[in-house]
Amino acid sequence: MTTNLVFALDVGGTFVKASIVERGVVLNNTISQYHAFAKESESVIICQLEAIILDLLEQYQRLKRNSITAMSDEFIFLKDESICIGLTFPGPFDYESGISWIRNLDKFESLYGVNVREKLLQRLQESVLSKIVKDIKIQFQNDGRLFGLGASKLFPEDRILAITLGTGIGSAFIDRGTIVTKGATVPLEGYLYNQSYRGTTADECFSRRGILKLFDATDSLYSGMDVKELSQLAKGEDPKAKQLFVQFGEELGVFLRPFITSFEANRLLIGGQIAKSFELFGEGLHNQLQQSGVLIEALDDALHHTFIGVSRLFES
Incomplete structure (x- = not known):
């Protein structure tokens, strides 16, 4: 069954490319590029991922408000829904548990041994996102696998x-x-x-x-x-x-x-x-x-x- 709303992040060593996928369709006007800050501290990297997700949220809110003219600014359209956040991440990375094992690759060194899922989820639960949605789900996977999985839909x-x-x-x-x-x-x-x-x-x-x-x-x-x-x-x-x-x-x-x-x-x-x-x-x-x-x-x-x-x- 297709998930209603997914925030998709393709995390690279220089940039993070992101978009919103709604009911299995990429919303092309939400495709954006951000700096990864891959050589910075754990806190800076996690905060940047949070900021990207919140920016996608703002884009989605704006799209919905523009498409429904009668909607007031206070209307919360995601209430009682779950939001899914999927990230491709360079390896070595334990994709199931969300722990980074990247070392000696001149990127994401500060995340070595860090449970990125837990850290990111903690930040999002303290943000405005947790006040809007019922549940936040976060998954990680290798970009090559996800290219194949997406292309196989054809x-x-x-x-x-x-x-x-x-x-x-x-x-x-x-x-x-x-x-x-x-x-x-x-x-x-x-x-x-x-x-x-x-x-x-x-x-x-x-x-x-x-x-x-x-x-x-x-x-x-x-x-x-x-x-x-x-x-x-x-x-x-x-x-x-x-x-x-x-x-x-x-x-x-x-x-x-x-x-x-x-x-x-x-x-x-x-x-x-x-x-x-x-x-x-x-x-x-x-x-x-x-x-x-x-x-x-x-x-x-x-x-x-x-x-x-x-x-x-x-x-x-």
Whole structure:
């Protein structure tokens, strides 16, 4: 059953992107971006998360007042309702209990060992929010999983491997709308980032870092460029840049093939910043995966699907 109202926060090391999801629909005019203050103290970070949630509340109140002209300013439209707050959070993080174990990553260091759910709930219970709603529910999950969970709504009957490519590789194995994290057909917890590949980890190979290393290893001409500039070169018919993106796709296909086979996935969904270069690496990826029969698709708006995935955390 779709939850009526979800405040969705996608927490990153630099920014927090947030929106309101009402009855399974993202309210696009509420999508906002805030500073994460990830290098600040525990108190500053928790207070910022509280402030973001309260700002979403104000936006929602404003929307409702504008849509019902007869409504007075004092009308409380959320009275006796529960509000759900879902957050994607970087790992390592105990998503079930809400405890952060992030350390030595230059972000959220002050939250190490802190029960973020308890701290945030305490702040919200002392805020105006607790005077308006009957109950406050808070859930956490990995952003890669929630991208996959949200995107799987488009393909409710499929077995899906969903990946995000950006600063690292995120992943989710989805069987007809349900995240699979255990069993012989998936890696531990459904994570690909820590899987071995060519003497290192997938996170080092299939990410921004991986693309930059691939280019740096072949020609100093590309030194100092980021993925965006490299993709522009490839789209501008630089033959070497084009071939290197094809090689990246082939390497990704080689890595993913055993996981697709084991899970018997019939669809591969790709999101994240690097998915915007799919036209460049998609050829190589198809070359390596065509015999598996898997359907491959890059989704443009990963954030939208992540917000949908956040709302699905509260489905019953």
